[in-house]
Amino acid sequence: MKRYVIVGNGIAATGCIEGIRSIDEKGEITVISKEPYPAYGRPLISYFMEDKVKLENISYRNAEYYEEKNCKVLYGCECTGIDTDAKTVKLNNGKAINYDELCIASGSSPFIPAYPGIEGVRNVYTFTTIDDAKMLKEAVTNDKNVLILGSGLIGLKCMEGLFNKAASITVSSRGNQVMSRILDKVTAKDIQKYLEDKGIIFELKDTVDHFDGNIAVMTSGHEIQFDILVMSLGVKPNVSILNGAEEAIKVDESMRTEFKNVYAAGDCVQSEDITDGKTKVMAIIPNAYMGGECAGKNMAGGNAVFDNAMPMNSMSLLEKHIMTAGANREADGVEVMDLSGKSSTKRLYIKDDVIIGYTIVDDVESAGIYTKLIRDRAVLSREQQESLKKSPTIDIYGHDTVKTILESAV
């Protein structure tokens, strides 16, 4: 009987469990869960903070899940190192466990810069775990001024979670736009304006020089007084357990690492983005699940590949809905098809007759058809590209495919 060990208990781990069990019903699965909770989707913590999701509903699977999948979960247990020669995983309780097949799905942790004076700041929070959200939810009251450092997805979802709960919310970023990783400048400006109209204060192109108690002294000289500080300046992969690694773990299309019988998936890995050919961390739930599932199948002796990862995000910010995928920026050789309406945005990015990315605000229905065309790297004729100007339908796949979709099990 094979012994499987999974380091981490997030969505990649869930995918891994389900991948293993699709092939091997009997093998022994041990999951090392640093947090004392069953797997949950991290983005849900902002919905928990705004009371849209209850804690009892936050788990990714049902209460009997681990029992049904016959998994042993070591809650509150941390992996401190991996011996890839002896095939053992060391734990913080001094014990070690042996594995035949290992999956590292250890995720990432908030990056916290060593600002001068940070030790004198009261009420500093990060925002990536249930416990972070619980503490922040308890700390915030409507007489408190909140300063959020970082205007990426985590910072802005935290802002949404705190909206209407604080006296003021200021979001600061070194860059000159919000969500620089996923949005172009124009869309970012629109979103910023929308949020400003709701009362959010943005301090862009500025960074903290030092803290003087609960005052952030910015490099511009500007001083921001706050009661609560949230650090959302990005994350770093939890990979030091693998021979002291610092960079996200490289995996091939079967999710294998360079070490024998060691796989990795989720936010701690880097892999190729099919839309620009670059190797990068693409820390999103669909990739975590699919990468984990692929790893799990291969750990159990299967022959799975996950070779079409790309960045994509679908999120709301105070009722505005933003969907982005792939390489959604202007660049040499990239044609931008702008299908924006009066109150919505839709831009498709096309290179060599292939859609490589999009940015959509609000007009999101059937966007999955664009995503599929990107994922399949489908070469589109002039006529097909012309048809993109209408609402997306499956007709773009061609009549034979439409017939298959309508008439057979897919």
Add this chain to the structure above:
Amino acid sequence: MKKLYFNEKWCLGCRLCEYNCAFANSGSKSMVKALKGKDIHPNIHVEGDNNHSYPLNCRQCNDPICVKSCISGALHLEDGIIKIDKTKCVNCMTCMMVCPYGAIVLGDKGTISKCELCTNNQNKVPACAAGCPNKAIVFEER
């Protein structure tokens, strides 16, 4: 298992399926009360025009990318049917971002909505198929 299949040749584009679907999922006993003068949110949609049309809804994929992409775990498989737990859905629309058929739609209750083959309402046979005047929609094993 039985699923819904469509015959493009026989579809008149009458959109009765859209109304029957919205009614079946309204929980109301009166079609008029449920639908008249309201924005309807059917889980099936007729695409196309007079000479070329077809209805389309969730294909209940065998290996569903929507379930694998769901950020909350709301979407799940139950006996081959892709179901949504509305107490868990946060309306992030990630499923709409990945569904290759455009078959997941915005519901009226702050969650997404999708066809569950009428297993979530009182109908024994999916209402779209039962009410299709031309048998362009069938519920059968293939």
